Amino acid sequence: MxxxxxxxxxxxxxxxxxxxxxxxxxxxxxxxxxxxxxxxxxxxxxxxxxxxxxxxxxxxxxxxxxxxxxxxxxxxxxxxxxxxxxxxxxxxxxxxxxxxxxxxxxxxxxxxxxxPVLVGHQRRHNPIVRRAREIVASGRLGKPVSATALCTWLKPDDYFDTTWRRTEGGGPVLINLIHDIDLLRHLFGDLESLQAVTSNQTRGFEVEDTAAVVLKFRNGALATVSVSDTVAAPWNYDLAAGEVERFPRQDVNSHYLCGTDASLTLPRLELWEYRSGKGWHDPLTEERTALHAGCPYTEQLRHFRAVADGVEAPLCSALDGLRTLEATTAVHVAAKTGASVTLPGD
Ligand SMILES: NC(=O)c1ccc[n+]([C@@H]2O[C@H](COP(=O)([O-])OP(=O)(O)OC[C@H]3O[C@@H](n4cnc5c(N)ncnc54)[C@H](O)[C@@H]3O)[C@@H](O)[C@H]2O)c1
Incomplete structure (x- = not known):
């Protein structure tokens, strides 16, 4: 070929x-x-x-x-x-x-x-995320009800020597949270609205260093996302998934997806479900899927070729990129106004 x-x-x-x-x-x-x-x-x-x-x-x-x-x-x-x-x-x-x-x-x-236009939300190409999407789409979680995502880590002080990183748009909402919003949209579907509070209290720059976001999906599920680049914490997809070589991998979870029948963690792909009895007095069984992380950027290029050849449909189209950006920019609007922001639909 x-x-x-x-x-x-x-x-x-x-x-x-x-x-x-x-x-x-x-x-x-x-x-x-x-x-x-x-x-x-x-x-x-x-x-x-x-x-x-x-x-x-x-x-x-x-x-x-x-x-x-x-x-x-x-x-x-x-x-x-x-x-x-x-x-x-x-x-x-x-x-x-x-x-x-x-x-x-x-x-x-x-x-x-x-x-064809693909947007570089490379997490979608990680085999871990592909498997998670299959599990959610298969209905094994039952009805998706809630999700919790953590994007907490510490950027070194010299990262902020560049002026634009200290001003609006240079903070963890547009740089990091955008990936979590895209990932949650990829797994649970489109968003209906969101609420948010941001803070710059720790670093004191114009831009936020911390944000707490509540998402409502069109399927009725709710999610909370906690993001901060000023805390000594490992709970962040980039650290947990080991996708990017320049970050040391931490063996933790960053995302928790809960449904009426089962729940799933990412990136460790721990599936928790009831196998005998179903209620808080019954023990939950944990099943782990052994999956080696693949290079999502390499897979993204393979997919690019397949999309250009008309063999595959874009996994992250321009419209997906637009919807993810709309939601991410809405975080700042929601934080400024204190109001819930309704997101555009198709
Ligand atoms: N998906 C990811 O994991 C990921 C990671 C980092 C950055 N990004 C994104 O990638 C983009 C680049 O980020 P970066 O960190 O590599 O930035 P960078 O500043 O390191 O590199 C940008 C490069 O673009 C060049 N450039 C500027 N204007 C140009 C033009 N008109 N034509 C051609 N080249 C031009 C600059 O000379 C520079 O070499 C940003 O949009 C960023 O958000 C994505």
């Missing part, structure tokens, strides 16, 4: 992960790098692929079949639209865009030009 040639636009922290994986992937090949930075030019030389300062010049010269957009959030929409208009399939890193309006533009263009 011929590999699908893809280009990476934006060769920074996460762009380099995509470059590295694309360069040795079974289904895609690295065709070019577009990023005005000198480090990107050197990276392209070391990968023996053409380098471009401007993504449009790259698109028109190399004509890749697909691109990964890993640039700063505010540039996602203009770059994605340039790709979509040229018929080039897109993975755009999360958040899909800087604003809900830009996200809608990408989603509309993807539909209008019939060009």
């Amino acid at each position: 011929n590999k699908m040639p893809i280009a990476v636009i934006g060769a920074g922290l996460i762009g380099n992960v995509h470059i590295d994986l694309a360069a040795r992937h079974e289904d895609v090949s690295l065709a070019a790098i577009a990023d005005p930075g000198d480090a990107a030019r050197q990276m392209a030389a070391s990968c023996d692929v053409p380098w471009f300062a401007d993504h449009r010049a790259m698109l028109d010269t190399v004509k890749p079949k697909g691109v990964v957009i890993a640039t700063p959030n505010a540039t996602h929409a203009p770059i994605a639209l340039d790709c979509i208009e040229r018929g080039v399939a897109v993975i755009v890193e999360k958040p899909i865009a800087h604003t809900v309006e830009d996200a809608r533009r990408i989603s509309d263009a993807s539909r209008e030009f019939r060009v």
Whole structure:
């Protein structure tokens, strides 16, 4: 099978992960790098692929079949639209865009030009999450009723040396909680409304360091999510799932999904259910599913190829990215107004 040639636009922290994986992937090949930075030019030389300062010049010269957009959030929409208009399939890193309006533009263009757009919520591609989704979809939990998610950890002080991380939009809501909201939407379905309180009390920056969020799903289930990047705690999907090599793995759970018949933890996939008798006087049985974590970014590239070939439907479409962004930005609105925010539906 011929590999699908893809280009990476934006060769920074996460762009380099995509470059590295694309360069040795079974289904895609690295065709070019577009990023005005000198480090990107050197990276392209070391990968023996053409380098471009401007993504449009790259698109028109190399004509890749697909691109990964890993640039700063505010540039996602203009770059994605340039790709979509040229018929080039897109993975755009999360958040899909800087604003809900830009996200809608990408989603509309993807539909209008019939060009697939995937959003880089890579957790959806982890075999652990795939299994959890199968379990929930199979009905084994019964009716989904409640979920608890923890996103608690400690970012080092020098992380905040960069100004934008201390100001609005640079906090754990848009950087981290967005992944938890997307994961919960992936498992329990679309959201109806949310309430939230945020705090900047510990670090004292303009941006929040902590948030408590209550989610209501359209199926009636409720979830609470506790997020903080200023606490000495291991309960965070990134630490627990060991998905990202730069974080030390902690053998804990971060998500608890409860239904009328059984409950499930993530990422350890502990399934708790009654096997004889059913009530609080009866013992619950714990079943564990042994699953090795796979690299979700590698799987995401395999899926990208399959979507571009029309063999698979997007696991995280532009519309999914839009819905997740709407909910995440609504956290700040809910915190400012103190009111419940109703989320748009289809
Ligand atoms: N899914 C994940 O796990 C994950 C992790 C980290 C970052 N991200 C997302 O990836 C994106 C990039 O984040 P990062 O941490 O790698 O940022 P970064 O600052 O490390 O890298 C961004 C790169 O984009 C380049 N760039 C800027 N404007 C450009 C343009 N117009 N055309 C081409 N290149 C341009 C910069 O030179 C830089 O090399 C952000 O949207 C972020 O939210 C996702």
